[in-house]
Amino acid sequence: MGAGDKIRNKADELAGKVKEGVGKATDNERLEAEGKAQQLGADAKQVGEKAKDALKDLTD
Numbered sequence: 001m002g003a004g005d006k007i008r009n010k011a012d013e014l015a016g017k018v019k020e021g022v023g024k025a026t027d028n029e030r031l032e033a034e035g036k037a038q039q040l041g042a043d044a045k046q047v048g049e050k051a052k053d054a055l056k057d058l059t060d
Helices: 003-025 029-059
Strands: none
Touching: 003 029
């Protein structure tokens, strides 16, 4: 996984956490759900990148 990908995924995860927190604080269920979804998306990207790295390591 490239450094840029890691940074983008972490930034996306952090933005999701902020959205979720703001949604909870303001009792905005939609914003809270968007934040959770954004975090899940970032996590999925990280898993995919790690799998690609592992496959690359096996083929090297």
